[in-house]
Amino acid sequence: MRRRLSSALTALGLAAACALLPTTPAAAAGETAAFSKSSDWGGGWEGRFTVKNTGTAAITGWRVEFDLPSGTTLGSYWDALLTSSGNHHTFVNREYNGSLAPGAAVTFGFLGNGSGAPLNCRVNGLDCSGTSTQPGAPGAPANVRVTSTGSSISLAWDPAQGTVSGYRVYEGSTLRSTTTGTSASFTGIPACSSRTYAVAAYNSAGETRATAVTGTTTGCQQADLPSHILTGYWHNFVNPATELRLSAVPDEYDVVAVAFAEASSTPGAVTFGVDPELSAALGGYTDAQFTADVAALKSRGKKVILSVGGEAGRVAVGDATSAANFASSVRSIMTRYGFDGVDIDLENGLNPTYMAQALRTLRGQVGSGLIITMAPQTIDMQSTGSSYFALALGIKDILTVVHTQFYNSGSMLGCDQSAAYGQGSVNFITALACIQLENGLRPDQVAIGLPAGQGAAGGGVVAPSVVNNALDCLARATNCGSFRPPRTYPGIRGAMTWSINWDVTNGNSFARTVAPHLDTLP
Numbered sequence: 001m002r003r004r005l006s007s008a009l010t011a012l013g014l015a016a017a018c019a020l021l022p023t024t025p026a027a028a029a030g031e032t033a034a035f036s037k038s039s040d041w042g043g044g045w046e047g048r049f050t051v052k053n054t055g056t057a058a059i060t061g062w063r064v065e066f067d068l069p070s071g072t073t074l075g076s077y078w079d080a081l082l083t084s085s086g087n088h089h090t091f092v093n094r095e096y097n098g099s100l101a102p103g104a105a106v107t108f109g110f111l112g113n114g115s116g117a118p119l120n121c122r123v124n125g126l127d128c129s130g131t132s133t134q135p136g137a138p139g140a141p142a143n144v145r146v147t148s149t150g151s152s153i154s155l156a157w158d159p160a161q162g163t164v165s166g167y168r169v170y171e172g173s174t175l176r177s178t179t180t181g182t183s184a185s186f187t188g189i190p191a192c193s194s195r196t197y198a199v200a201a202y203n204s205a206g207e208t209r210a211t212a213v214t215g216t217t218t219g220c221q222q223a224d225l226p227s228h229i230l231t232g233y234w235h236n237f238v239n240p241a242t243e244l245r246l247s248a249v250p251d252e253y254d255v256v257a258v259a260f261a262e263a264s265s266t267p268g269a270v271t272f273g274v275d276p277e278l279s280a281a282l283g284g285y286t287d288a289q290f291t292a293d294v295a296a297l298k299s300r301g302k303k304v305i306l307s308v309g310g311e312a313g314r315v316a317v318g319d320a321t322s323a324a325n326f327a328s329s330v331r332s333i334m335t336r337y338g339f340d341g342v343d344i345d346l347e348n349g350l351n352p353t354y355m356a357q358a359l360r361t362l363r364g365q366v367g368s369g370l371i372i373t374m375a376p377q378t379i380d381m382q383s384t385g386s387s388y389f390a391l392a393l394g395i396k397d398i399l400t401v402v403h404t405q406f407y408n409s410g411s412m413l414g415c416d417q418s419a420a421y422g423q424g425s426v427n428f429i430t431a432l433a434c435i436q437l438e439n440g441l442r443p444d445q446v447a448i449g450l451p452a453g454q455g456a457a458g459g460g461v462v463a464p465s466v467v468n469n470a471l472d473c474l475a476r477a478t479n480c481g482s483f484r485p486p487r488t489y490p491g492i493r494g495a496m497t498w499s500i501n502w503d504v505t506n507g508n509s510f511a512r513t514v515a516p517h518l519d520t521l522p
Contacts, residue, residue: 010137017168023279040370064091066514137206138162141199146215153195153215154185160201160208168207175299194397216397217441223267224369227520229254229493231403231447231509232500233307236260236275240455243281246304248291250508254513255303256341256500260310261333268322268358269329270308270315272337287337296337305371306333307343315346323354325335325384327361334366341371341400344391352391363398371451374402374497377450378409378423378432384439397458403447403496405433407460414483415439423460427481429470434485437474443491448474452497453506467495471514475521490522 032214068074070089075486083090139161147154159182169177169184176197177184189195194216201484202454232253249256261270279285294304308330309315317326342362363370372395380388381404392402406429411420413430415438421428429448436446436520450467451457473480474492495514497503503510 039338065089081128086370089414114189137208138164138201138203140208140210141167141201142210144199144210144213146197146213148217150191150218151189152185152187152218153197154183155190155197155199155213155215157199157210158182162201163203164201165203166201170198170200170209171195191217192397193217212402214396216442225371225400226254227444227491227517228521229401229447229491230515230518231255231257231401231494231496232452232511233257233259233496233498234502235499235501236272236278238275238277238281241499242505243278244501244504245282245285246473247296247298248504249302250504250511251300252508252511253302253345253500254494255305255371255373256297257305257307257345257375258339258500260345260361261306261308261315263315264329266325266329268315268317268321268325270326270333271329272306272333288356291337298338299342301400303340303371304338305341305343305373306330306337306339307345309344309346309348314348316351317354317358318351319354320357323358324361326355326358330362331365333396340369341373343373343375346380347377350387350391350393353389355391356394359395360398370398371400372398373400375405376402377405378407378412381405381432381436382412389436389439392436392445394443396445399445401445401447401493402434402436402441403449403493404436405498406450407449407451407457407498409460413417415485416483419483421483424462424466425481426466426469426473426479427483428460429462429467430473430480430485433470433474436487437492438486443489444474444493446489447493447496449498449512451495452499452503455505456498456502464510466513467510468517471495471521492521 024074066089068088068089069521072087074084075087078123141157141160144155144157145155157167160167166178166180167182167184168175169179171186173398175197176186184199188193194214196212196214198209198212202208202209228252232255234249234256235241235243236258246256246258258272261272263269264271274287274290290522297304315326317323333339342359344353344359359372359508363372374392375389377390380386381392381402383389384393392399407423408429409423410424412428412432413419414421414427414433416431421431428448433446433448437443448467448470451461455463469479471492471494472478474485474489475489476490477484497510500511
């Protein structure tokens with residue numbers, strides 16, 4: 001928002017792959033386990049095989065077996081004991097009775113003569129693409145899936161490789177279920193509650209856990225917010241848009257985000273006060289008058305939140321100390337002015353781990369009524385691996401809504417990954433909102449953000465009717481463009497605009513068109 005004008009295979013056990021790869025550069029410790037063959041030097045080649053413990057417990061023993069084509073022989077070897085029977089070879093790690101710590105890796109190396117690549121690779125009796133935490137234990141259950149209702153969370157998974165006696169389902173460290181099937185359900189869970197489960201396959205030799213998954217029961221509406229909301233940003237600065245006191249915000253807005261709190265000299269901490277230039281432009285607007293206006297808006301049933309950052313913001317929360325400072329400073333500002341929550345609008349990068357820590361601390365201080373919103377740029381929500389998306393998923397249990405800025409973006413791929421959609425269209429809005437809706441966020445946590453007319457953004461400005469069409473497409477599968485989402489999302493939370501000031505400048509067209517339409521959604 002503008003203020004002023006190789007491929008790694010991972011599992012909870014052993015990770016390995018058997019591929020013929022060039023040796024330059026050599027595989028580094030911690031990379032995918034792989035055979036590598038050097039350039040031909042008189043018919044000889046060097047092979048390496050790396051195994052990494054990607055689990056959370058030490059591994060006490062393992063072996064690697066493979067065959068070589070006829071005519072290929074082995075020369076010297078190191079870092080392992082080697083037994084051979086014809087062209088079937090077995091590596092047993094020297095520390096067989098020791099252990100391989102979590103995150104540690106070991107590389108087996110040998111010299112060979114001939115031209116054959118390794119065949120029939122096995123780790124602890126399983127194919128190299130399988131996993132194991134102990135010799136003889138089954139592989140990890142694959143493709144663990146989670147579904148939720150208002151009071152239950154259900155899991156399903158694909159069968160594990162190897163000999164399987166059954167499956168155990170853990171909630172944290174607590175065993176919750178044992179089954180010989182490939183599904184489990186847990187009931188009686190309160191609405192909007194998250195639970196994290198790990199599924200393990202076991203036999204007499206041991207067990208192997210899959211990566212843990214988190215499910216959240218439905219029914220997570222903010223108790224005192226409408227099902228569908230319109231959010232607008234109010235400028236605490238002067239630019240070409242209309243300056244207005246907070247009390248003059250049009251009634252169509254449900255949530256007003258005050259932009260912005262800024263970085264202070266204390267790492268992670270933010271500061272806020274009525275901007276002196278704005279105060280002068282309004283003929284004198286004091287902190288006391290602003291505070292009274294916050295109260296006035298709240299008396300009209302509105303929520304007023306503090307937005308942190310903006311295009312020029314440089315708030316950095318990158319460690320535990322700065323996370324504590326952030327939470328403490330935001331809590332202090334909320335108390336002083338009467339804000340209902342905080343909006344994260346950091347457009348110059350964020351650390352999802354420590355920002356999540358800060359927001360959880362703040363939630364613990366304020367309570368369940370705290371509103372937490374986020375305003376990422378479009379590029380920030382293209383992948384669950386991005387820091388913003390990771391933050392949203394990491395605080396999903398306390399997050400109110402993400403209103404992504406679907407503007408100033410250029411063309412981008414949507415959730416179908418089949419075409420690049422140009423900004424400023426129904427296709428762009430719906431195809432990119434679909435990424436969030438199909439990758440972990442609940443519909444009530446997703447809103448679409450658009451500029452409030454000319455001057456508000458450099459690109460992606462649309463008529464308010466286009467915003468309504470996009471909402472219809474997502475909620476009802478009507479008024480779509482050529483892109484159609486894979487399902488409907490009746491709980492889509494609503495819309496956001498940058499900004500209230502620009503909307504007033506442009507005749508309030510955005511709020512007067514979009515707000516009534518939100519009331520018609522399912």
